[in-house]
Amino acid sequence: MTDETANQGIPEPEGTAHIIETEYEIGQDNVDGSVGPFGFDIHNPVFLISGLSIVAFVFYTLALPEQSGAVFSWLFSAVTKGFDWFFLGAANIFVLFCLFLIVTPYGSVRLGGADATADYTYVGWFAMLFAAGMGIGLMFYGVSEPMSHFSSSMGGVAMEEGARTDWAPLGAAAGDTDAAIRLGMAATIFHWGLHPWAIYAVVALALALFSYNKGLPLTIRSAFYPIFGDRVWGWTGHVIDTLAVFATLFGLATSLGFGATQASAGLNELFGIPLGSTTEVVLITAITAIALISVLRGLDGGVKVLSEINMGLAFLLLMFVLLVGPTMVILTGFADYLAAYVQYLPALSNPVGRTDTNFMQGWTSFYWAWWISWSPFVGMFIARVSRGRTVREFVVCVLLIPSLVCVLWMSVFGGVAIQQVVMDGYTAAQDAPLELKLFKMLDALPLAGITSLIGIILVVVFFVTSSDSGSLVIDTITAGGKIDAPVPQRVFWCIFEGAVAIVLLLSVGGLSSLQSMVISTGLPFTVVLLVMCWAIFRGLQSERAQLR
Template structure:
């Protein structure tokens, strides 16, 4: 275990061992005699988090209408009053990542100067994408480009039924080419540098303070340079509890989207009824599959499923690219990147915005969603990123995935838009969001097969999100241990599904999921801003490789 260096993070000789000893004092270790059940619980993080989640589930089930009203109020209040805060914070994260890439601090190697990578690039990227944005890309890959294109063209927002004023961005109503460029730029804005910058901040902080400083792999460890020994007391408990709540509701939102889209696909292919009952059954069944994966651990479950899913996703992407208007799609990829760079300053502007529906209903929600996912994705990619330099880590996490997201949106969204513009095919444009992917595929060859692959992708992304999320929450509540007993992973896996179910059953449905993710994302945004300073302070104390 590497000693914490005195520069930047004061720690006398033997401090790491003492920290570990003090840390374990706060843990309750007990074993039951029923079926070899064992627990290794960091008290009080597990107790408070677990009790709060159980109480939340029962409250939402008992009073769904009242809970739905509360969730709706939370969403409108946070998005309307704090949209500027989310936009500003996301900008800071991106700028800080770019600074790390070009600064001498980028030469620091995670795990020490002699550390080597645990996974190949292929395996690393597969786990990164499957855990990071899989369900979101499937859900929004067609619907978001279509929605922004329609709105920019002079139509209405599919979700809100209200006009969005795009005038500040220079779009003219009725100009098809301008609408395509702006629609793709707005989509890429939500899937490019900003979300991956958020993930990179959390992943880098966890990897640095765990592998280089010898601290437990948990969120509180990143704050040791600032709070010192207090991170092992209530200061750290609060940080970890906020991280658990943010992660849990971020995952529940994705699981809810996945269930509604899988239901829509099964209805289109096999006539399975669309409704809450089917969605609950889907979440229950897929959670059961995730339980099998989560008991097998990272290499035996998550890694295998991630690689299978990425293979299927690549197959579907290539198929749509080849059978669709290939030249137009490739042209869209290039023009979309240029449009993204052109409109990035305006889209990133946190003040004086006239497009309230866009910045509040889309951007603020997205940034809160990504921030809520960041403990989950950040810890997950930290666990598989030992041996990378900071520059390599940030570049790969920030830039390369952004380009892949641009390609995905350009292919799926580009085909859907071309179907409207060139062929007059508006079935996808007119459909509800969960159905739009399948309506787009219906107009292409082998629609039954590709739609079935789409359903499989949604389900497996669902499983990988659930099981890897359970591993991460379990690590946080077990005090940073990555080998906590299996029953704890099972507990969190079950209650992730339970939270998604009760939120879907509440009066607000998907809106309730969005409300909770943005509410928990707000306090964790503050945590991430402080984390940037902790990373800078920690990196300054490290030898450069």
């Protein structure tokens, strides 16, 4: 791309980087690239660097499981203890930035230009935002997280044994069950509400703005053109996209690891299939094979069909649990839990002076890193279906629609499990390990065998769609924004997503190793997202200048 092309039509504020105001065609050296002998698009170093690094990582973890396990454990401890304040502070900035866009004139900018029209109706768009909010995480944590926070917040005692916190003065006094329920649900909603969806909104808005309004390729580096200019087509951009690949891959691997352990626990509960790493490896291998079939069938014939099946099953399971459980208690609790979320939000999001270190580091820091790792994946999906929306309606809907879906899911599944303890004295779900809590909760309801089987199917299909969609996103990033890169390249990423999940589960730390890697890759990508906020602001400034 020449300097003349890059600068055409640009009002350049003093001391700022150039901003593209008109569409342009990327030069041959930036996107077209070449297709290698194995069908790989090797247009720039991103694919080679990230691909070879992942292959080396897999072999290292398999060859030295003890050593790698120790390294992963050290990473998790070092990052969560040293940077917990950074994760919490950054997530707060993302929420405030989104709220700023809603209430300022920048919200009137339309994605795709002033004359752009929406590609989808509100109903269809909301349905896809709803789909983006569903995943293995909701299946794994739908019961386990509300129950965990409810149990450990009773008595106003911190997550760390013996330590007191601010929670008691806030309402969770000793023996106050109602306050413990409200605090437990507020803590859960905190991890699934505005903060994570603000993270997704930042990435999705950046991709949509610079792709639809500036004519840049649909890849992470494009968002940084206002700051770095033509350097985004060089090593600066290569580093940004490579970090995005690592973050996405380890975020996906973590989700696949959670899915495998939960599916294994469910199969053991229903059919007596032995627990252990062998079952989990067989599950990941089999499901990755199914994902490969989905990859070869393409987006419409593969992931779209599976997503529609999964959404139907998830809705049926949700309605079943709502109707056979204490329906009115759950429905009234939904509003009360939202109120509790608002009440406790300042304390939960405060990064300073906290003594509840296990909650802040083991839960919140991990969650924010996990969400950040998933942000290129979900952000690209949201961007691709949001052309024609104003920034204001985009941010409002991306923050609210999926957040409410997550809150409803947690309120129903977590609410039923908690009421089983409070009303019936049934503590099986409370006493079970995290991956088994969902099935123990379903055990106390009618048709437990059928609903548990549906739960396993949901985990498996979420696994498949996540692997397929994730390989598409990574493929797009490593191909410089192409959405029609060679299929063998997508197959490569699909296989190695499963391979990374397997080797991390086989390492000494197991699921802890997965959490360690998502925390470690999420840390540098948090910096990327913070800079992205400034790039979005610069891009919106130029769009507003055009409208004057």
